[in-house]
Amino acid sequence: MGDDVEVSIIVPIKNGEAFLDELFESIVAQTALRHLSIEVVLYNDCSTDGTAGMITQWVPRLQEAGLRTTASHNTDGHSGGVGCAKNRAVALSRGRFLCFQDADDIMKNERIEKQHAAAQHLQWSIVGSRFERWPPGSTGRYAEWLNSLGPESVYTQRFRECPVAMPTWFCHRQVFDRVGGFTDAERAAPEDLIFLYQHLRQGGGLHVVDQCLLTYRYHPECTSFRVDARDIWDVRVREFELCVLDHWRAFGIWNVGREGKRLLRSLSLNNRRKVHAFYDVDPVKLARVVYVDKDDNNRRIPILHWTALRAMTRTRPPSSPSAEPPPLVTPEGKVNVGALKLVTCVKYMLTGGEFESYLSSLELEEGVDYFHFS
Known part of the structure; x- marks a missing residue:
């Protein structure tokens, strides 16, 4: 790696x-x-349009602008996928x-300057930025939410979607090296989400950056359209279990609609048995x-009105540390006294601010622990 190269711009290209x-x-x-x-x-990954010719025309122009330029072409007709293309480009790069x-x-003109400064x-963070969608209004709710x-919700909302838009990522090389690169698979995969989850588990x-530094284009050929939504869901659920649910004794699910029931069915048997109520x-x-x-011996899970949450208090009768905690729901369907964990499964496209207002409207007892997954 050339120590004199400060920033490497990594550009995977397929039919661009x-x-x-x-x-x-x-x-x-x-x-x-x-x-x-x-x-x-530049890594040209099996393009079948005029990408190769465009690269040939632009390389000398980029060099004239003071940019060291490396172009590699995968011409064997066997694409390794987006993650592989990014990995190949990084392997050819030299920047810090x-x-x-x-x-x-x-x-945007100041993208590298602003993100480099941050x-x-x-040194151990993925640095993103705000962005604008083009054409204007494309995926408006998603863009508004993201x-x-x-600073806090970028972590707590990570189970809804990748909370830092991949097209805005900027990081020290050692962040990439520690994770070990992106998922290398021919089938389209949520390589950004998988990378980000591993990065966070490693303490990253x-x-x-609170400034719009990228125009994020929306069009029918976007690579993200080729990723199966079920694969994204599975990655999110597994991470949610690993980071949250595996550490909870019991919890309730807000919403016994499609999303709530889907979450229950997606959980490991150990975690689905922790669901004490909808x-x-x-x-x-x-x-x-x-x-x-039906997948757990016809176990009957109570469906309760949300006022059961409001009536709950966090005080518990004294007990020895080794005592088995009482069940959170009695056979009559009443919530026992004690702290409650709650997973909310409301409409995905609620923005961050709307979601907080929504929770506030429930007037939950102060101290009820909740996590949003939808």
Whole structure:
């Protein structure tokens, strides 16, 4: 690795001909070029359009702008997937910091300068940024939610989606090396989410520069469209169990609708048996009284009105440390006195602020522990 290269821009490309002019123009316009040594590493992964020719035309122009440029082409017709393409590009790079850039997106002029300044003091963090969608209004709810995440919610909301948009990632090389790279699979996979979860389990941090530094393009050929939603769900559930549910004795699920029942069915047997009740407000659902878990010997799980949460208190009768804690729900379906853990499964596209207002409207007893998964 060349110690004199400060930032490597990592650009995996597959059939990006329509976007490369705008991408490369945004790279040569970076203000950081005035004082940082920057290289561009391009990995053309089996493109069948005019990508190769566009790269050939642009390499000398990038070099004239002061950017060391490396271009590699996978021409054997056997793509290893997005994660593999990123790994190959990183392997060819030399910079202390890595700036990941999708071929169909556009850098704002100050992107590298702003993120480099933040990453200098956050050596073990993935540094992202705010972004704008193009065309305007594309996936509006998703973009609004992601751009609303703050220093705390960027961690607590990680089980809903990747909380730092992958096209904005910037990090020290050692972050990448410690994780060991992205998932290398031919089948489209949520490689960003898998990487981020492993990074956090290793004690890594997350930071978002509170400035729009990228134009995030939305179009029918986006790679993310090829990732099966079921695979994303499975990755999220497994991580949620590992980081949260495995450490809880018992918990309730808010919403006995589709999402709540799907979560229950997705859990390991050990964790699904920790679900002591569903909570809801829908009279039709409440009239069922119980939910029968057919996958667990027809175990009957009470369906309770949310006011059962409000009535709960956190005081417990004194007991010895070794005493077996009482069940949280009596045979009559009443909530026992004691602390409650709650998983809320409400509509996915509630933004961060709306979600907090929603929880506040429930007037839960202070100190009730909850986590949002949906």
